[in-house]
Amino acid sequence: MINVLVIEDDPMVSKLNQSYVNEVEGFRLAGAAYTYAEAAALLEQQKVDLILLDIYIGAKNGLDLLKNLRTEQNWNGDAILITAASDVQSVQTAMRHGAVDYIMKPFDFPRFQQALLSYKEKHxxxxAHDTLDQKKLDERFFALKESAQIELPKGLSTNTLRTIVKTIESLPESAFSSEHVAEKSSISTVSVRKYLKFLAEAGVLGERVTYGSVGRPLHLYVIRKENLLLIDHLL
Structure with a gap:
């Protein structure tokens, strides 16, 4: 089993991450830390293979913790960043300190599961091996694979896609519904839903479900601007 420590100062997000860990086979939740000091103490007390780390831990910086673990405590585990920080410097610093993946909030379970399963394969x-040959390294880590270009499904048009993407980018709200996009773009809700589904499957939109006062679930989307390049050829 791969022992995982969740380091997150938001109790609700921490509980969500903990529940996600328990849903992925081969991983065991070793504990949860809500402060910089708790994280350092827990890592001294028990064996942890992987930490799920937020950059913002109260007034402390999770990247500083990761750096200290590497340089001062000689911790040789791995880290996956789960954070709202999207600036290039944070991403680069995380990678330089050995982060094996970087998940930006908000995220969905499939993205979380993908990160853990990819890590488990490498772990x-x-x-299983004391030495590795070039073939194994290329197959698992360094092979340059030509990624298939995302295609627009039959029945969807590039002109409508452009309109919807521009509408989404102009919205002041960070999270939005299909009805909201339909209203602002003057495109039918049924059509908008098809395009939002495509954008979500392409990784351009993240999905979340919230509950109103009467308990009815509301399906919302959040744009991942860094992934717009995936459909740049369609725009």
């Missing part, structure tokens, strides 16, 4: 590989 198993390292545990």
């Amino acid at each position: 198993i590989l390292f545990q």
Whole structure:
């Protein structure tokens, strides 16, 4: 089992991350830390293979914790960043300190699961071999694979896609519904839903479900601007 420590100062987000860990086979929740000091103490007390780390931990910086673990405590585990920080410097610093993945909030379970399963594959590989040859390294880590270009599904048009993307980018709200986009773009809600589904499957939109006062679930989307390049050829 891969022992995981969740380091997150928001109790609700921490509980969500903990529940996600328990849903992925091969991983065991070793504990949760809500402060910089708790995280350092827990890592001294028990074996942790992987930490899920937020950059913002109260007034402290999670990247500083990661740096100290590497340089001062000689911790040789791995880290996946789960954070709202989207600036290039944070991403680069995380990678330089050995982060194996970087998940931006808000995120959905499939993205979380993908990160853990990818990590598990590499973890198993390292545990099973004392040495690795070039073929294994290329197959698992360094091979340059030509990614398939995302295509627009039959029945959807590039002109309508452009209109919807521009509408989404102009919205002042960070989270929005299909009805909201339909109203602002003057495109039918039924059509908008098809395009939002495509954008979500392409990784351009994240999805979240919230509950109103009467308990009815509301399906909302959040744009991942850094992933717009995935559909740049369609725009």
